Structures are given as structure tokens and as C-alpha cells.
Amino acid sequence: MSEKRIRVLVAKPGLDGHDRGAKVIAQALRDAGMEVIYTGLRQTPEQIVSAALQEDVDVVGMSILSGAHGTLFPEVVNLLREKGADDILVVGGGIIPEDDIPALKQAGIAEVFGPGTPLEYVVKYIKENVKN
Amino acid sequence: MFKQDQLDKLTAKKEGWSAKLDATVKKRPEREPQFSTDSGIVVNTVYTPLDIADMDYERDLGLPGEYPYTRGVQPNMYRGRLWTMRQYAGFGSAEETNQRFRYLLEQGQTGLSCAFDLPTQIGYDSDHPLAKGEIGKVGVAIDTLADMETLFDQIPLGKVSTSMTINAPAGVLLAMYIACAEKQGFKKSEINGTIQNDVIKEYICRGTYILPPEPSMRLISNIFEYCSKEIPQWNTISISGYHIREAGSTAAQEIAFTLADGIAYVDAAVKAGLDVDSFGPRLSFFFNAHLNFLEEIAKFRAARRVWAKIMRERFGAKDPRSWTLRFHTQTAGCSLTAQQPMVNIMRTAFEALAAVLGGTQSLHTNSYDEALALPCDESVLIALRTQQVIGYEIGVCDVVDPLGGSYYIESLTNQLEDKTWEYINKIDSLGGAVKAIDYMQKEIHNSAYQYQLAIDNKRKTVIGVNRFQMKEEELPKNLLKVDLSVGERQVAKLNKVKAGRDNAKVQSLLKAVREAAQSDANMIPVFIDAVKEYVSLGEICGVLREVFGEYKQQIVF
Numbered sequence: 001m002s003e004k005r006i007r008v009l010v011a012k013p014g015l016d017g018h019d020r021g022a023k024v025i026a027q028a029l030r031d032a033g034m035e036v037i038y039t040g041l042r043q044t045p046e047q048i049v050s051a052a053l054q055e056d057v058d059v060v061g062m063s064i065l066s067g068a069h070g071t072l073f074p075e076v077v078n079l080l081r082e083k084g085a086d087d088i089l090v091v092g093g094g095i096i097p098e099d100d101i102p103a104l105k106q107a108g109i110a111e112v113f114g115p116g117t118p119l120e121y122v123v124k125y126i127k128e129n130v131k132n
Numbered sequence: 133m134f135k136q137d138q139l140d141k142l143t144a145k146k147e148g149w150s151a152k153l154d155a156t157v158k159k160r161p162e163r164e165p166q167f168s169t170d171s172g173i174v175v176n177t178v179y180t181p182l183d184i185a186d187m188d189y190e191r192d193l194g195l196p197g198e199y200p201y202t203r204g205v206q207p208n209m210y211r212g213r214l215w216t217m218r219q220y221a222g223f224g225s226a227e228e229t230n231q232r233f234r235y236l237l238e239q240g241q242t243g244l245s246c247a248f249d250l251p252t253q254i255g256y257d258s259d260h261p262l263a264k265g266e267i268g269k270v271g272v273a274i275d276t277l278a279d280m281e282t283l284f285d286q287i288p289l290g291k292v293s294t295s296m297t298i299n300a301p302a303g304v305l306l307a308m309y310i311a312c313a314e315k316q317g318f319k320k321s322e323i324n325g326t327i328q329n330d331v332i333k334e335y336i337c338r339g340t341y342i343l344p345p346e347p348s349m350r351l352i353s354n355i356f357e358y359c360s361k362e363i364p365q366w367n368t369i370s371i372s373g374y375h376i377r378e379a380g381s382t383a384a385q386e387i388a389f390t391l392a393d394g395i396a397y398v399d400a401a402v403k404a405g406l407d408v409d410s411f412g413p414r415l416s417f418f419f420n421a422h423l424n425f426l427e428e429i430a431k432f433r434a435a436r437r438v439w440a441k442i443m444r445e446r447f448g449a450k451d452p453r454s455w456t457l458r459f460h461t462q463t464a465g466c467s468l469t470a471q472q473p474m475v476n477i478m479r480t481a482f483e484a485l486a487a488v489l490g491g492t493q494s495l496h497t498n499s500y501d502e503a504l505a506l507p508c509d510e511s512v513l514i515a516l517r518t519q520q521v522i523g524y525e526i527g528v529c530d531v532v533d534p535l536g537g538s539y540y541i542e543s544l545t546n547q548l549e550d551k552t553w554e555y556i557n558k559i560d561s562l563g564g565a566v567k568a569i570d571y572m573q574k575e576i577h578n579s580a581y582q583y584q585l586a587i588d589n590k591r592k593t594v595i596g597v598n599r600f601q602m603k604e605e606e607l608p609k610n611l612l613k614v615d616l617s618v619g620e621r622q623v624a625k626l627n628k629v630k631a632g633r634d635n636a637k638v639q640s641l642l643k644a645v646r647e648a649a650q651s652d653a654n655m656i657p658v659f660i661d662a663v664k665e666y667v668s669l670g671e672i673c674g675v676l677r678e679v680f681g682e683y684k685q686q687i688v689f
Contacts, residue, residue: 015253015254015340017334018339018378018379020379023577023581024380024581027577038689039687042262042685044262066269068269071265071616095504095505097504097613099611115470116470116471116594116596118598120588
């Protein structure tokens, strides 16, 4: 029997329109055999959580380059918890200063991938850390 | 350009030389099986007259300041005046950005370039729920004319030129700028600057769209018409390849898609009844300067030549000023690394030099810490000094187009031009740029993915990322932080402005905006009337959203 394919929601929270990174990551995860749904731009935390539940994903990957990560990433984690979906692995990436990472991890973002992260590393991380 | 007998002799000579080359390569293989530029143009070992044998000097190059402008848009270029050194800046509140502007002007910067935060760029006031977490982050927050007045406090708008990176709500911000300049005592006709106003590339790759294409194109044509009559020095649009490149395109795609967008704007304005020469001279462009040094120089030259042909041959423009492609350049943000960030100073310097050798009219150099945060005072100063070194110390500005005539540069310029026409023909066949948004997005994404794969498998070297990494790195300490209290202060200021204005008048002005939107009147005078009474950006854009609806992005992936 073949292994269940990992389902990933790649999301762009907030108003930031830079989606090069999100789309490149999405394609890399797809090429690595995962099922990937990309939300498109300007998603509120509520929209992201509802898409995650509806699509029954194992992973939510968010990308922000505008600096709004400190507000928006934790909101997504909190809403997922409220909906009882805390088994979903939540990761993030973008222009995120080193100093902000401890607070994001504290808030429940499992890993933050900064600029220069190889695609292979992200794929490996997700495969090793996905919860079910 | 070359005599046939000389070319024949060279062909014969090159055959013998090729055998020698093969022997050398056999003995010691080259670093790559094949060398190519970022646009996939194969790079040969050496270039000779044979590579540009068909070139006609008059037809293909001409003299600087003359059609087809391959060598530059002015006869003497930087011998007269250097490019405008224009650092893109803006963060937090209008007070903070005003201080940064004044600091840059004191350091010898010659023009301003304003970054707005995302709520402003998308036409939301700071108290809108979607503005949460975004206020003042990537630029300054502007809700009403009161913010604009603070932003330009003690900066005489009749004397400084300002470029504003504003697109979907460009007409409203332009109205605020005009109102602000008038309050300072200047006449409309005295102000000088640029609004980006390029909505098609927002749909393609930058994301700060509001309205669907049709009303957006109408607003753009309104701006062309208004400015041609009222503020003749204003650059009414900055048709931008910068963001297309940042989104991952190649150099050839960058100029091709940008010029295709340019064709769409000219088409729309001509269809709206404007004479091409009434607005053509005020169209401006904005390109990226990336790392592939020689291809970038050729790119700028090719773009000038193609645009001249488009304006003269396709649109029948008669005024030579309509034929010239004037452009701003920014060095490539996406070439900066978070690792060993000081190395970014070198990358930026080479990119900036390519822009200057390519004949740019103005330039922004990125700061070394921008893969980590917005730039701090120290990093932005080094970035400005980089331009000053190029301008004042290394002699490259004393002669026009110094690389013109290089067999390689001319061959690359020709090949980039060919690729550009291929893309433009393809986009024409799809019905023009607006109809080809999905196509361009797919092309850009494919290039972006290939670029990343090339880095990951080390076919492309990025110092500090996939080669020459350091185990222990010290990161810059004084990174700029925009704290969340900016948002609260901004909302408080907006509430105060709203409480202090004549709200009955505001309602009637908003009604006028609605009526103008529903008619085919020019919207700009109505925007000016409204902003003068402190009607907010969000209120005006709210009415436009109600009248025209909002653009829904097609997810191409």
C-alpha cells in the first residue's frame, strides 16, 4: 500500500503581494510528492484556517515579507487551536529577523525558514515533522 | 559596418583558431559545459565582427539622443548632469519618514522616493481590519492630507522631485501631493515627480491592485490627460519591470513584459481619445539591475531601442520625446543575501554600475541589510555613497555609452531585442497584456523555480548561501524595527482628523466622487477637491470599490 500523501496549504497572510517564494516552495513540495494547495494573496487568518480545515491538510506553510508576521502567524496558530486542529504542523518563511524567531516559536510556529534556505531542506523538515 | 572581404578573412582565420581552442579545452576542460546568461542566451568564448556582421550603425545604434536611442536618451548623458540619486524610503509614521527624507537630502541625495505601507497602497485607512499588523511596516502610512503635510514638512515640493511608489490609488495620492504643494505656496505647474501608476504589473506580480482592469485603465488615462494639461513636468506612470524581475523573470522577460504593459497603456489612452504625443513624452519606466553585469547593460540598451520602435512605428508618435525610454533603476533586492550581509555592498555596487553603463536616469541602490529588515541609517548611507563613488570617482560618467561597439554587448543587445519581440508578438496574439496576465505569471514562475533549482544544485553560485559559507556569522546589530505602536498612533491621528473636519462637506464630496466614477468624467479634479477637505484615502477608495467592484486574482499555480 502506498503511503498517504502529505497535504500542505501554502498561504499568504496579510496584504503583502510578494508570492515568488510561496509559489517556488509550493512547486518544490509538489515535486517532492506532496499535495499542495496555494491560497493566493491577501488571506486573513480566518480564511487560512478555514481553508486548512476544509482541505484537511497536514501542514500550513505561510509566507510574509511585509513584517506583519509577528501579528498574523500567531493568529493562525491560535485559531487552529480553537478549532481543535493543533495536529496541523505550522511553518513560516519570509523576511523575518532572527530576533523575532523565538517569539514565533513560542507562539507555536514549528519552524521559520529565512532567505537562502534550500528547497530540499524545507521538504525534509516537513517530511520528518508532519504529525500524522 | 564591416567590409565583406574583411569578414571573409576573419571567418577563415577563426576556423584555424577554433581548432586551437578545441585543443585547449580538451587539455583543460572549461568551468561549465556551456555558459549562458540569465535569459538563457548562450555565451561564446569570444565575440568578433562576425557576430554583428549585419549591424547597421545608423539604423541600430545612432548617436546618443537620437533614434533609436540605443546609446542613450540625451546627447551628452552624464557629462551634463549625473542621474538622480533617489533612495526609496518610508516607514512608520509620516514624522519618521520625514526625518529620513531630510537626512537623505542632507547627505546629498537629489530626489525623493516614497514608500507607502500596504494599507495605503491598497486603499485602506489605518483603522481598517485588514490593516492590522501592516501599518507603517513597508512604508509610510498615509490616510489623509494631514499625513502628507507632515511627510513633506520643511521639504519644498516646488524644488525637490518626488517619486511615489503608488499604483491602484495613484490618482488620490497625486491629488494629495498637489494639495500639499499648493499649501506650501507652489503652483501645480512647478511640481515635478513620478507616480508608479502601473496597475497591470500589480495584477501580474506585485499584488497591490484594487479595481478590475477596465476602471483601472480608465483612471490611468484620466491621470495622463490631467497631467498633460496641468502638471506638464510630472511623469504620469513608471511602467515597471523591476517587480517582474524580482518575482523571478529573466532579463529578457523583464523588458518584454514591461514594454507589453506599456503598449497596453498607450492603447488604452489612445482609445480614450488622447493624442499619443500629448502623453507619450511623460511615460517613464522602471527596471531592475541584477547581477549578470554585461547582460544587464545590454538589456537597458535593447529596451530603449524596442520602445523607440514601438512608439514611432506602432503608434505613429511624431514627437521624438515620445520615442525615448527614460527609466529609473533599482538594484536587485532578490540578489541580496541574509548570510554575510556586508557582501551585499559589492553586489549592489556592480548592479548600480550596470545601470549607469546602461544609461539610467535615476537610481536606487539597495542597502546591505535589506534581506533582513528595512535599512538602517548606516546602511542606507553606504548605499548612497556607492552611487557617489560611481558618479564622482571612477570616470565612467565622462563618456556616453562606453561599452557601445563592444562585439559582445552589441550581440547581446541584438539577441535581447529579438527575444523581446518574440514575447511581445506572443502577448499580442493573446489579446494584449491585460489578457495575458496568466501567461506572464506562468512564465515568471517557471523562471523563478529554475533559478532556485540552479542555486540549490549549485549550478549558480551565491556567495555565503551555497559556497564560501561561514560557520559563525555575526549579524548586523542595528536593524531597523517598526514597532506596533505606530498603528495605534496612526489610528488616533486619523480619528482626530475626522473629528476636526466638516463632515457634511465630506459626504457631499464623496457623493461627487461617486457621480464622477459613474460618469465618464476625469476623476482627478474630484479627488483634489475631496482630499483638500481631508476626505481620507480609504473613504475615496471605498466609493470606487462600491462603484467598480474589486479585482479577483486568478490563482495561477
